[in-house]
Amino acid sequence: xxxxxxVVLVELADTETLGKALFYNESFEGWSTAFSVNVSSVxxxxxxxxxxxxNASKAREAETGGWSSxxxxxxxxxxxxxxxxxxxxxxxxxxxxxxxxxxxxxxLALRSIPVRVNSIVPGAFPxxxxxxEASVSAQGSTLTVAQVERIAQGITQVPSxxxxxEKDIVGIVLYLVSPASYYVNGQALAVxxxxxxxxxxxx
Numbered sequence: 001x002x003x004x005x006x007v008v009l010v011e012l013a014d015t016e017t018l019g020k021a022l023f024y025n026e027s028f029e030g031w032s033t034a035f036s037v038n039v040s041s042v043x044x045x046x047x048x049x050x051x052x053x054x055n056a057s058k059a060r061e062a063e064t065g066g067w068s069s070x071x072x073x074x075x076x077x078x079x080x081x082x083x084x085x086x087x088x089x090x091x092x093x094x095x096x097x098x099x100x101x102x103x104x105x106x107x108l109a110l111r112s113i114p115v116r117v118n119s120i121v122p123g124a125f126p127x128x129x130x131x132x133e134a135s136v137s138a139q140g141s142t143l144t145v146a147q148v149e150r151i152a153q154g155i156t157q158v159p160s161x162x163x164x165x166e167k168d169i170v171g172i173v174l175y176l177v178s179p180a181s182y183y184v185n186g187q188a189l190a191v192x193x194x195x196x197x198x199x200x201x202x203x
Contacts, residue, residue: 037093053069066183073118076090077123077195079096079098080095106186123195162193
């Protein structure tokens with residue numbers, strides 16, 4: 001019986017409040033914080049765990065027939081949108097996070113380090129940053145679930161006509177940690193209900 005256990009590092013780094021600034025309210029400190037949390041921390045945590053991930057993947061490679069260890073970076077659709085959405089620093093840092101994922105994937109592959117690196121690119125989901133009904137009442141979050149739903153409308157309404165649900169993210173994470181994804185590397189997988197398909201995007 002084959003052992004399909006995987007060693008996986010899932011990273012979700014986020015800092016920013018939606019809708020705070022456009023051109024004139026930006027600060028150097030705000031940009032520095034956004035890139036430190038959303039990009040630099042992802043790089044250093046990834047490299048810190050790289051030895052563990054590599055050894056685990058090599059130990060199982062003959063049995064699994066693939067690179068079982070992986071890094072999953074949860075970024076944001078904001079990193080692929082051409083719209084600033086009133087937070088230039090956040091969107092730019094998320095774009096950097098998506099590209100960092102691809103660079104890590106390439107550099108590891110070129111060195112035959114058997115660790116896959118992919119990113120999940122969510123659309124509008126209720127969260128501690130955007131706000132959920134629980135966090136609105138308990139933490140004073142700035143956005144309600146209804147407002148997240150409105151963000152999901154964008155310029156052109158999301159084809160799915162709703163914000164994201166927990167199961168939407170869980171499904172793609174389970175795929176990326178399963179043997180079904182052992183041949184997937186260096187990809188940015190959008191989970192956004194089609195938001196980037198109908199709104200201006202980088203790709």
